[in-house]
Amino acid sequence: MCKGLSSLPSSCLEKAKEMRVKLSHLAETHHKQKVQDGKALQDLDTLLNSKVGRQAFREFLRSEFSEENLEFWLACKDYRVTSLNLQKTKSSSIYCQFINPDAPQEVNLDAETREALLSVTGSPCADTFSNAQQRIYNLMAKDSFPRFLRSPHCMEAIKAL
CATH class of the missing domain: 1.10.167.10 (Regulator of G-protein Signalling 4, domain 2)
Incomplete structure (x- = not known):
């Protein structure tokens, strides 16, 4: 452990660990959502039925x-x-x-x-x-x-x- 962290009160260290766990969970959830969104765009029907997807596809085709x-x-x-x-x-x-x-x-x-x-x-x-x-x-x-x-x-x- 770094010298700076060892001098902190244990309550601060516990709070930092909790924040790390929450951020890790948030990052994992965000990654899963991006993967699901990406998979949704792997289907042309889904893309064409999505206003955002259809517009992006239109720009690409243009x-x-x-x-x-x-x-x-x-x-x-x-x-x-x-x-x-x-x-x-x-x-x-x-x-x-x-x-x-x-x-x-x-x-x-x-x-x-x-x-x-x-x-x-x-x-x-x-x-x-x-x-x-x-x-x-x-x-x-x-x-x-x-x-x-x-x-x-x-x-x-x-x-x-």
Whole structure:
């Protein structure tokens, strides 16, 4: 023990030990929470359902010039709950913004999926974009999301949780 500490009253030493135990417990609890938050971000569904996670992922995708994937996925999610009388208008809007080869935010879909969408745009239903939305989800899950987990954007999201 250091000479300075041996001269302190035993009550001070006891208080210092109690504080050390409490700080140790607090640090352990904080570490466990960070690990849990990090694990939550390892699941794309959880990330997309979190406002903070979705925003961090959006910023990451923007930095990689692929934000259109998330925007398309969200537009499809919104479309699915659109009333019947607005489906044709929203369907056309989604097609013009994301599917059309000259679209301002064209997403990377295979020709077969693109053709299937073109054939049903005249008579849309709630599931019109389901297949395309799933393909873009898979693209994000297998390509963008693993890179996001290694990025500073992910660390910022974990800190904000």
